[in-house]
Amino acid sequence: MNNILVADDEPQKIADVIELLSSIIKADFTESNCFDSTINDIMNNTYDLIILDMSLPTFSGKQEDRGRMRALGGKDILEIMDYEDIKTPVIIFTQFDVFGRNKDIISLNDIHSEISKNFSDFYLGSVMYDSRSSEWKRELIDLLPEGLRSDN
Template identity: 30%
Template sequence: MHLLLVEDDDKKANDICRFIDEEYSELINITRKRSWQSGLIEIFDSGEKYKMILLDMSMPRYDPDVGDVNEEFETFAGREFLEEMDRCGIFIPVCIITAFDYFGENENMINYEQLDQNLLKKFSSFYVGMVYFRSSTTNWRQKLKGFLQMEDLK
């Protein structure tokens, strides 16, 4: 079984990979990409092999090795990623894993629960839900495990 993890934070990515390895050992292989662009390229090039995508909500638009464009950090990169998948007819199940409880600024600010509900409504054919990640707690593990079991990964 193959999962795609699109996550720019090394600590968070390592925690997620370690948890999946502990729970599912040799059943799941994880490919990691670090930006909106590299994640999209991966699913366009070989998306059919992935059973599920674990996606960060806020991340850089480009990988750091692209040059000075890596400064383009996108608060709603995950939502834009889902929009591109929908536009291209790619319906691999997606679970967003985020460490933020609020997104945007001022009148554009939205909380975690509101964003999750908006995404469930707009991308109901492939968006499965959101996990609120905190490395200091284990709550995120149980919620992620629930989404993984929904997709029959075990």
Template identity: 30%
Template sequence: MKIAIIEDQPEKLQEILYFLEEFYEVKPCIKICESLKSGLILIKNDQDFDLILLDMSMPVLDAKHDSHGLKPENFAGRELMKQMKIRGISVPVVVVTQYAVFEKDNITLAELNEEFEKSYQDFYKGCVYFQSSSDDWMQELAEVLRGCNEQL
């Protein structure tokens, strides 16, 4: 199993890594990116991934490449999927996000999920609401991943 995790928050990343270790019997091969650009380059150059776990809000560039302080992109995850679609890249994606409502656009996670299902049906597999204070997200993610595995 080869997994790309595109996530900029170390704590959340750590929890996802713990989860994956538990979830898979055989330790998966994991590549990590912390920005939209590095994520895109990773999957552009290597489309051999079985799964992408994608954060929704992250910086455009990696911290080490942005000495101004990070310029964040609230919908970086959406942009990455758009780029994948435009470029004909079709690796299964699961969005793992920390918020239920995206305020300015007033879009709920459920609505966003619906939008992604319509727009990226070739590779979008679902989204999981991550909360550090609870472990419910692990069950949700496990369910989505089981669904992915069945399809694989």
């Protein structure tokens, strides 16, 4: 049985990912909705795949109590994984194509290029989520490691 971590602060995105992946992969799914719990999960568990949102609140709780939004929290998590030598395959899964604000704006394409270069041993790619389209489903399936797929 595979273990997959889905880290995202949007419950509908998590539900959509789990629905899609559970139809093609035999897996136990762990959900995480903030930066702190995602780091804790990664440091204390072993996963076969991580589906990671780029922007995450610092910690969980009510919207007003979740701390600051980390616009590049996914990138920060990849840096921690690299430092800790955790090489679990990661797919970035986001609904935004730009991150940051004012002069600190960076596009998903630029982030993808940087992450591809710096974390090529475990970063598989990025997928733009759009609930009105099914294109993201094909893109996510195409990025899955071959060893993860199984007949349900």
